[in-house]
Amino acid sequence: MAAFISRTQIFINNEWYESASGKTFATYNPATGKKICDVEEGDKVDVDKAVEAARTAFQRGSPWRKLDSSGRGRLLYKWADLIERDRNILATLETMDTGKPFLQSFAIDLEGCIRTLRYYAGWADKIHGKSIPVDFVLFTRHEPIGVCGQITPWNFPLLMFIWKVAPALCCGNTVVIKPAEQTPLTALYMGALIKEVGFPPGVVNIVPGYGPTTGAAIACHKDIDKVAFTGSTEVGKSIKEAASKSNLKRVTLELGGKNPCIVFADSDLALAVEYAYQGAFFNQGQCCTAAARVFVEESVYEEFVRRSVEHAKRRIVGNPFDPKTEQGPQIDQDQFDKILKLIQSGKKEGARLECGGCAIGDLGYYIQPTVFTDVTDDMSIAKEEIFGPVQVIMKFKSMEEVIKRANNSEFGLTAGVFTKNIDTALTVASALQSGTVCLAFHVVPYHCFETPQSVLQHYTLKRNDCVLVIERSSQFADSNVPQTVVK
Numbered sequence: 001m002a003a004f005i006s007r008t009q010i011f012i013n014n015e016w017y018e019s020a021s022g023k024t025f026a027t028y029n030p031a032t033g034k035k036i037c038d039v040e041e042g043d044k045v046d047v048d049k050a051v052e053a054a055r056t057a058f059q060r061g062s063p064w065r066k067l068d069s070s071g072r073g074r075l076l077y078k079w080a081d082l083i084e085r086d087r088n089i090l091a092t093l094e095t096m097d098t099g100k101p102f103l104q105s106f107a108i109d110l111e112g113c114i115r116t117l118r119y120y121a122g123w124a125d126k127i128h129g130k131s132i133p134v135d136f137v138l139f140t141r142h143e144p145i146g147v148c149g150q151i152t153p154w155n156f157p158l159l160m161f162i163w164k165v166a167p168a169l170c171c172g173n174t175v176v177i178k179p180a181e182q183t184p185l186t187a188l189y190m191g192a193l194i195k196e197v198g199f200p201p202g203v204v205n206i207v208p209g210y211g212p213t214t215g216a217a218i219a220c221h222k223d224i225d226k227v228a229f230t231g232s233t234e235v236g237k238s239i240k241e242a243a244s245k246s247n248l249k250r251v252t253l254e255l256g257g258k259n260p261c262i263v264f265a266d267s268d269l270a271l272a273v274e275y276a277y278q279g280a281f282f283n284q285g286q287c288c289t290a291a292a293r294v295f296v297e298e299s300v301y302e303e304f305v306r307r308s309v310e311h312a313k314r315r316i317v318g319n320p321f322d323p324k325t326e327q328g329p330q331i332d333q334d335q336f337d338k339i340l341k342l343i344q345s346g347k348k349e350g351a352r353l354e355c356g357g358c359a360i361g362d363l364g365y366y367i368q369p370t371v372f373t374d375v376t377d378d379m380s381i382a383k384e385e386i387f388g389p390v391q392v393i394m395k396f397k398s399m400e401e402v403i404k405r406a407n408n409s410e411f412g413l414t415a416g417v418f419t420k421n422i423d424t425a426l427t428v429a430s431a432l433q434s435g436t437v438c439l440a441f442h443v444v445p446y447h448c449f450e451t452p453q454s455v456l457q458h459y460t461l462k463r464n465d466c467v468l469v470i471e472r473s474s475q476f477a478d479s480n481v482p483q484t485v486v487k
Helices: 044-058 069-085 087-098 102-126 157-170 185-197 211-219 233-246 269-285 298-314 333-348 399-406 422-431 467-472
Strands: 010-012 015-017 024-029 034-040 137-144 147-151 174-178 204-206 226-230 250-254 259-263 291-297 352-355 370-373 390-396 414-418 436-439 474-481
Touching: 010 044, 010 185, 024 087, 034 185, 044 147, 044 174, 044 204, 044 211, 069 087, 069 102, 069 157, 069 185, 087 102, 087 157, 087 185, 102 157, 147 157, 147 211, 157 174, 157 185, 157 226, 174 211, 185 204, 211 226, 211 233, 226 233, 233 250, 259 269, 259 399, 269 291, 269 298, 269 390, 269 414, 291 298, 291 399, 298 352, 298 370, 298 390, 333 352, 333 390, 390 399, 399 422, 414 422, 422 436
Parallel strands: 147 174, 147 226, 174 204, 226 250, 259 291, 259 414, 291 390, 370 390, 414 436
Antiparallel strands: 010 015, 010 204, 024 034, 137 474, 352 370
């Protein structure tokens, strides 16, 4: 085990514990398939202990509740500083655990963590209520929700940890968080930093474990006031059901995506090819906001395909610690097998395989950058979320046609529109059933976290990033003081 993997235990009340069951689970390096280390496996007993600690930390009169809003901001600023100090270690851990290229971990994921913490640190003392102009005293105030249960995914382990925890703490909540079992190491490292920063005991509690045990215990816990989850649609449905059957806790879900990227003939083709390429292959294609369906207008279709295939063939796949590497392995055997199965379905259903389509080598979970053309809307690769390095390119003839086809999905997360005609851009953007529509770029990997990212279809329920998360991490309360009291 590497020397800087300092913590593999459960973090509760600013202390480290072995699991109540005595069980552990292994985390593996997807680049080699070899075990990195064993991690304590939390379950319901450990979640109960963590929730009790979080509830105690949230009680009135506790050190956390006595801390004013500017004090919460100072702690978040300090946390960002410590992440910046340990940036190289954290990027190394993230690359070992996920297989993503080290330069991405360092320059994108860690940068996003630092910026997010500083953003919410700045918000902490700016969350105000309002006075209502009536003939008596009436005002509203923002209050923290309470204990927030949070379950994070494996594709951006540390970034998602920060995206969920930072706004919750900014608003004065306490947290019980379960990192994905495939990628727990950077989350557990956060426990050491949280203690070093000086957060009071119980404010943040980290319980590694499996979804059906640890995650389920969080979703159905009657003393958790809100649960946030990022992951698969199937699991998201079960979490929402568990939340409703327990104490009707608030739920925030960010689930799947099959995002359209629409390229009109008058667009800057070189720009569109580049953004569609990055949108499809960034993070090994393991992004809910990936450019999963690329629609290209008929007159420029052949040229777009030619350039896209050239890009994919030049993509460097290999050791994620090699600075030349652009694409690492997929996260694990299950995801590896799922992607290859969908690639095979594309071939069988009649799509044209332009390049890639195979595994690479015998060590690790590497897949060739893959491009399909001649894809129809009824094919599996056009409907299902692949979550891998596969670009699906389709042809369209008219604006009306492409809007209808782009909206023909159970998902509604993001979309990209490429055209030099602002009227076309705005018309299409307003017609697309997507929470975020990017004009002349695609959101991956260029998302600006200061803006809201909401969704409009039933399989994704989310508003991540910015002031809207402040609203979802707090609640309004109103105070009505009769005139007889204030006279």
